[in-house]
Amino acid sequence: MKQIIDFKLVEKQDFGRSVLLRLRTERDLPEILPGQFVQVRVDGSPSTYLRRPISIHDVDFQNHEITLLVQQIGEGTRHLAAAEKDDIINIILPLGNGFSLPEKGEKCLLVGGGIGIAPLYYFAKVLNEKGIRPTLLLGGKTETDLLRLTDYQQLGETFVTTEDGSLGEKGFVTMHSIWQQQSFDKIYVCGPKPMMKSVAKLAAEKDVRCEVSLENLMACGLGACLCCVEDTVDGHVCVCKEGPVFNTRRLKW
Amino acid sequence: MTIDLGCGLVLRNPVMTASGTFGYGEEYTDFVDLAQLGGIIVKGTTLHPREGNPYPRMAETPSGMLNCVGLQNKGVQYFIDTIYPRIKDYDTNVLLNLSGSTLEDYVKGAEMVDALEKIPAIELNVSCPNVKQGGMAFGVTTTGISQVVSEVRKVYHKHLMVKLSPNVTNIAEIAMAAEAAGADSVSLINTLMGMAIDAEKRKPKLSVITGGLSGACVKPVALRMVWQVVKAVKIPVVGLGGISNANDAVEFMLAGASAIEIGTANFIDPAISAKVAWGINEYCERHGFQKATDLIGALEC
Numbered sequence: 080m081k082q083i084i085d086f087k088l089v090e091k092q093d094f095g096r097s098v099l100l101r102l103r104t105e106r107d108l109p110e111i112l113p114g115q116f117v118q119v120r121v122d123g124s125p126s127t128y129l130r131r132p133i134s135i136h137d138v139d140f141q142n143h144e145i146t147l148l149v150q151q152i153g154e155g156t157r158h159l160a161a162a163e164k165d166d167i168i169n170i171i172l173p174l175g176n177g178f179s180l181p182e183k184g185e186k187c188l189l190v191g192g193g194i195g196i197a198p199l200y201y202f203a204k205v206l207n208e209k210g211i212r213p214t215l216l217l218g219g220k221t222e223t224d225l226l227r228l229t230d231y232q233q234l235g236e237t238f239v240t241t242e243d244g245s246l247g248e249k250g251f252v253t254m255h256s257i258w259q260q261q262s263f264d265k266i267y268v269c270g271p272k273p274m275m276k277s278v279a280k281l282a283a284e285k286d287v288r289c290e291v292s293l294e295n296l297m298a299c300g301l302g303a304c305l306c307c308v309e310d311t312v313d314g315h316v317c318v319c320k321e322g323p324v325f326n327t328r329r330l331k332w
Numbered sequence: 333m334t335i336d337l338g339c340g341l342v343l344r345n346p347v348m349t350a351s352g353t354f355g356y357g358e359e360y361t362d363f364v365d366l367a368q369l370g371g372i373i374v375k376g377t378t379l380h381p382r383e384g385n386p387y388p389r390m391a392e393t394p395s396g397m398l399n400c401v402g403l404q405n406k407g408v409q410y411f412i413d414t415i416y417p418r419i420k421d422y423d424t425n426v427l428l429n430l431s432g433s434t435l436e437d438y439v440k441g442a443e444m445v446d447a448l449e450k451i452p453a454i455e456l457n458v459s460c461p462n463v464k465q466g467g468m469a470f471g472v473t474t475t476g477i478s479q480v481v482s483e484v485r486k487v488y489h490k491h492l493m494v495k496l497s498p499n500v501t502n503i504a505e506i507a508m509a510a511e512a513a514g515a516d517s518v519s520l521i522n523t524l525m526g527m528a529i530d531a532e533k534r535k536p537k538l539s540v541i542t543g544g545l546s547g548a549c550v551k552p553v554a555l556r557m558v559w560q561v562v563k564a565v566k567i568p569v570v571g572l573g574g575i576s577n578a579n580d581a582v583e584f585m586l587a588g589a590s591a592i593e594i595g596t597a598n599f600i601d602p603a604i605s606a607k608v609a610w611g612i613n614e615y616c617e618r619h620g621f622q623k624a625t626d627l628i629g630a631l632e633c
Contacts, residue, residue: 303355306390
């Protein structure tokens, strides 16, 4: 069941352009699946009227905590990143549908680009809990884009690309040598749309099932306003309600 | 708190949710007990299915937003077959917002909805700014509105509410034409036509360039128009436009609105509609009004 919850900011880590917000509530958290997202109300910013959809980076059910990784893109996210410890942040969760879980024994690759790596952390954690060790391929413009890299490395074999070559292989995730060296049963992607389209194309060539997490502009986040639509084989569908995770076969890419 | 809008439409309280901002109610049942509302007005529906406009359909603006959804819906028949059975037993009034691009479409759609026992009213949308033939052509002239309302009136026997466009020179004249053609009530305002540009990219932010402005920023305009229309017609007026809390709702009622609709505010607080209903009650108690109807037109000028 979707809930509106006032969370308290208990920890903030500054990564420059991005911040990590660890948020706690007294209440029991509802079930939250990897790939689902939250709608965050941004208080005290006159030019920010709507909530901001943010992916879920991590969940700690025992301590009633969620963690968000927020990149400062515009006024709303800049304001959110300026929140201080003990500030109250109003959040609607959980929204949308998560990644589909692989079958046991299936080899899966999680591909993240830029801030798109955020939801893959919680996903990789849940996969580990289910006895599936994923392979991760994370890309950024430069070394500092690859936030919490050592934490990701705990959850599976992790490969890296940077556009400037400062870490891992130089170039885009689609250019990494892993594509020649290994094969996978399922590929999950979150990142900028052009990057997701390139990975989807690679996956299609290899005839591997591929899921992508979209981040179209949203207003309500509940499937009511019909603003965030994506063109699919079933026509225009709401990314917030039928996504944000889609099997690429359903998309008209 | 009961509000009788006439011709069989009786609301438990003055609060309804505006078309296009509350889905079919189902999207909000985690947050709102629908029995706390006077009514819900479901998404704009046309006789034939519509895919709507391409993405992007939304741009945030100071204290508001622009949208150009373009009446995406699966048509009246789909509503009757698939959605109506799911929502007909809600413990609140379910109104259907009906739109069209031709006179024949409006009439045929209204005829089909007339047969639905649990839909006590149509909100006739003659004011969608986002499609080329989205009814706004009917809604911006007195002759256009007379024509569509009188034709629909012939086939529709329940409460006929007509939703007015603010994109006109004299909204009172349009309201009077709707009244003369047989409307049981008018609701206003639909969105104001606007535009947003991404200066960095030198491109419009919306796929079809212009869209409808809604949210807190339109409230003063809506309030003024409601006040003007209330003075011009005898039928009940339903006020909407930027209502974000109970105080806003009370302002519309003081200006003469018999009921109100909550629109864009549902996106920011999905529980706001029930809170507003409660807050109007609280206002009445605090100011010694016996019932919500005593607020209607109680503005002291």
